[in-house]
Amino acid sequence: SLLFSKRTTKLKHLIQSKELEFIMEAHNGLSALIVQEAGFKGIWASGLSMSAQLGVRDCNEASWTQLLEVLEFMAERTTIPILMDGDTGFGNYNNARRLVRKLEERGIAGVCFEDKIFPKRNSLGDGAQELANIQEFSNKIKACKDHQRDKDFQIVARCEAFIAGWGLENALERCEAYRKAGVDAVLIHSKKSDFTEIEQFLKAWNNRLPVVLVPTNYYKTPTEEFRKNNVSLAIWANHNLRASIKAMQETSKQIFERQNLLGLDQIASVKEVFRLQNEKGLEEDDKKYL
Numbered sequence: 001s002l003l004f005s006k007r008t009t010k011l012k013h014l015i016q017s018k019e020l021e022f023i024m025e026a027h028n029g030l031s032a033l034i035v036q037e038a039g040f041k042g043i044w045a046s047g048l049s050m051s052a053q054l055g056v057r058d059c060n061e062a063s064w065t066q067l068l069e070v071l072e073f074m075a076e077r078t079t080i081p082i083l084m085d086g087d088t089g090f091g092n093y094n095n096a097r098r099l100v101r102k103l104e105e106r107g108i109a110g111v112c113f114e115d116k117i118f119p120k121r122n123s124l125g126d127g128a129q130e131l132a133n134i135q136e137f138s139n140k141i142k143a144c145k146d147h148q149r150d151k152d153f154q155i156v157a158r159c160e161a162f163i164a165g166w167g168l169e170n171a172l173e174r175c176e177a178y179r180k181a182g183v184d185a186v187l188i189h190s191k192k193s194d195f196t197e198i199e200q201f202l203k204a205w206n207n208r209l210p211v212v213l214v215p216t217n218y219y220k221t222p223t224e225e226f227r228k229n230n231v232s233l234a235i236w237a238n239h240n241l242r243a244s245i246k247a248m249q250e251t252s253k254q255i256f257e258r259q260n261l262l263g264l265d266q267i268a269s270v271k272e273v274f275r276l277q278n279e280k281g282l283e284e285d286d287k288k289y290l
């Protein structure tokens with residue numbers, strides 16, 4: 001059983017097994033715990049969400065050590081594996097491979113690197129996107145695989161060819177190069193609202209390595225389509241962040257307008273806050289140690 005396995009081994013299984021699996025976005029210790037309690041087997045440490053919860057843009061405004069701090073809290077409150085959105089690796093092969101070691105030290109199970117230029121821009125925005133040189137990015141992947149200490153630590157290569165306006169041929173050429181460089185899985189991204197370009201990729205790719213998807217924009221595609229096309233992992237990439245934004249906006253507005261705290265039935269109780277913080281665990285320890 002995988003129950004007592006290392007988190008890297010668990011993530012490896014999620015990615016490498018034939019079954020379609022799902023991981024859910026979290027962006028701090030609390031949201032990570034909430035994802036785990038909901039039943040998910042893994043967590044996506046989204047770059048968009050981690051930067052947004054800090055109030056900054058998703059273009060590497062937060063430094064990688066600031067993100068490490070966030071990730072450490074996420075790992076502390078959970079036992080399921082965390083896949084970090086590592087953007088472009090915060091520099092060249094040397095910066096990326098140092099990040100890999102630091103992630104291993106903090107209990108993070110894997111990282112996803114995308115083939116763009118530092119500082120990256122979010123893939124769902126309207127701006128132009130510049131892709132990394134294929135050879136340079138492949139070497140970055142190889143350096144990271146060579147440098148990891150735990151053989152099960154997962155590295156996912158994210159191909160942004162469709163995002164940058166290139167076609168199927170470029171996407172396949174890139175993913176094949178990353179496969180040859182030794183990556184564990186490929187993530188093919190799209191910002192189209194339909195599944196067509198991803199489906200064409202999946203058919204042509206033909207399972208050469210496990211494939212990860214982020215169906216934020218083509219969310220209307222039935223999940224069954226992913227299963228039929230042998231997708232390995234689907235990432236629900238930003239939905240806890242977006243849920244919390246709406247809840248906080250509505251709550252702040254209501255309290256501001258009414259100048260009282262009546263009728264806030266949608267908020268969690270203070271008791272629930274304590275439960276999530278594991279106040280009870282400390283009470284029990286106090287009896288033993290105080």
Ligand code: SPV
Binds near residue numbers: 049122124214216
């Ligand atoms: C993220 O969640 O940060 C991602 C996915 O990288 S996307 O926002 O679609 O680029």
Ligand code: MG
Binds near residue numbers: 047087
């Ligand atoms: Mg991202």
